[in-house]
Amino acid sequence: MSALFALPITRAWLALVIATLMVFALVENDAPARLATVAIVLIASFKVRLVFLYFMELASGAMPWRLVAEIWMGAVTLLIVGAYLITPA
Amino acid sequence: MRPPEATADARAEDTHSLTGQRKLVGDEGVWFFISADISMFALFFLLFMVERYKAAALFEQSRRLLDPALGVLNTLILLSSSWLVALAVHSARAGQREAVRRYLTLGMLVGAGFAVTKIYEYWHKISSGITLLTNDFFMFYFALTGLHFLHFAVGMGVLAVCLAKSRSDAMDEHFVVWIESSGCYWHMVDLLWIVLFPMLYLLHAA
Numbered sequence: 001m002s003a004l005f006a007l008p009i010t011r012a013w014l015a016l017v018i019a020t021l022m023v024f025a026l027v028e029n030d031a032p033a034r035l036a037t038v039a040i041v042l043i044a045s046f047k048v049r050l051v052f053l054y055f056m057e058l059a060s061g062a063m064p065w066r067l068v069a070e071i072w073m074g075a076v077t078l079l080i081v082g083a084y085l086i087t088p089a
Numbered sequence: 090m091r092p093p094e095a096t097a098d099a100r101a102e103d104t105h106s107l108t109g110q111r112k113l114v115g116d117e118g119v120w121f122f123i124s125a126d127i128s129m130f131a132l133f134f135l136l137f138m139v140e141r142y143k144a145a146a147l148f149e150q151s152r153r154l155l156d157p158a159l160g161v162l163n164t165l166i167l168l169s170s171s172w173l174v175a176l177a178v179h180s181a182r183a184g185q186r187e188a189v190r191r192y193l194t195l196g197m198l199v200g201a202g203f204a205v206t207k208i209y210e211y212w213h214k215i216s217s218g219i220t221l222l223t224n225d226f227f228m229f230y231f232a233l234t235g236l237h238f239l240h241f242a243v244g245m246g247v248l249a250v251c252l253a254k255s256r257s258d259a260m261d262e263h264f265v266v267w268i269e270s271s272g273c274y275w276h277m278v279d280l281l282w283i284v285l286f287p288m289l290y291l292l293h294a295a
Contacts, residue, residue, distance in 0.1 A: 007179065013172035017165060023287070024161045033293040044287045048280045055175050055276040057114040065113060065120050072124075076131055080288055083138035087145050089294055 012054035019043050019050075034089075038081055045077040114178075115270035123277050126240075130281055133236075134288060137229050141292070144225060149294035151226035154219065156210070160286045163206050170200035171279040174248065178272045184260040189268070193252045196275075200245060207238055230289055237281055244278045247271045 004010055023043055026036045052069040053059040113120065141148045173196035180188035214220075214227075221231040251271045258264045 004176075007176075009172060009175040009179065013168060013175075016168045020161060020164050020168065023291070024157075027157050027161075027291060037287075037291065037293045040287050040291050044283050047283045051171070051276050051280040051283065055171050055279070056273050062113045065124070068124050072127055072131060076134060076284060079131070079135055079138060080284075080292075083142060084292055087138075087142045087294075089145070 008054055008059075012050045016047050016050055019047050034085075037084060041077065041080050041084070045073060048073050048076075115273045116266055119270040119273055123273060127277065127281065130284075133233060134284065137233070137288065140225050140229065145294055147224055148226045148292075151224060151230075152290065152292065154214075155230070155290045157290045159206055159210055160290045163203050164282060164286055166199060166202040166206065167279045167282050170196045170203070171276050173199060174272045174275050177251075178265075178268050181255075181260060181265050181268045186255060186260055189255045189260070190252065193248060193255060197245060197248050197252070200241075200248070200275075203241060204238075204245075207234070207241075233285055233289065237278070237285055240278050240281065244275045247274055 023040050026040055049070075052066075052073065056069075058066040058069055173192050177189050177192035177196060180192060211231075219227055221228055248271060251268050254264060254267065
């Protein structure tokens with residue numbers, strides 16, 4: 001069991017679960033809407049990165065796919081946060 | 090072909106080149122597919138955000154009809170299923186057939202929970218009179234989650250093939266590449282949901 005928890009994929013999974021529960025806490029606690037929403041999207045971006053790096057094992061190289069993953073993640077995050085912030089409330 | 094017992098050590102050597110850079114996990118063709126697929130979804134995200142900009146009030150009103158608790162539950166289900174499939178890949182490299190089968194079975198069982206939750210959610214919406222034709226938000230909601238669900242169903246099929254192969258095939262390099270490629274596809278289903286969930290359920294109008 002301890003060997004299981006020593007694996008990077010297990011530590012990544014735990015971080016992903018904690019990040020998801022943090023999102024749920026933000027939703028449930030009525031945090032200031034605009035700030036909380038941006039935080040939620042940034043947490044999602046962090047989670048996507050963990051999936052790419054640890055579950056899909058791009059953490060230690062594998063170019064050009066690592067670059068594709070980083071660019072995709074950055075572009076999608078920028079798109080959602082940017083469009084959200086410029087949309088009239 | 091290497092004997093199964095030699096697979097773990099050989100695989101560990103194979104995943105690192107002389108330059109120290111790790112080789113790609115899975116088949117390169119699968120990575121081309123994944124790149125094309127996530128790019129297509131990025132385009133859909135752009136279309137959604139443009140339409141949301143044009144009709145923010147309608148999108149906010151409609152978004153409030155979704156249950157974020159179900160979205161969180163589905164996220165936890167897919168993350169856990171992905172982790173179990175990653176453990177199956179790890180076990181395949183070590184030539185541990187029983188562990189591969191155990192983790193794949195668990196990964197599919199946990200993953201099936203996503204289908205149960207999603208079907209419940211669709212049934213609830215449709216029985217309340219909300220469909221693809223209700224408005225632009227729900228057109229995007231049903232189209233995007235439906236397309237994602239199609240990817241999920243294909244992923245479950247791919248995992249089932251892996252499970253069948255793990256019964257009879259040798260735990261060799263060929264099988265490892267097969268399960269790595271299948272695992273990468275399954276993780277893509279997971280990461281697309283990680284973006285879809287906040288975009289559809291949680292973009293709160295201030």
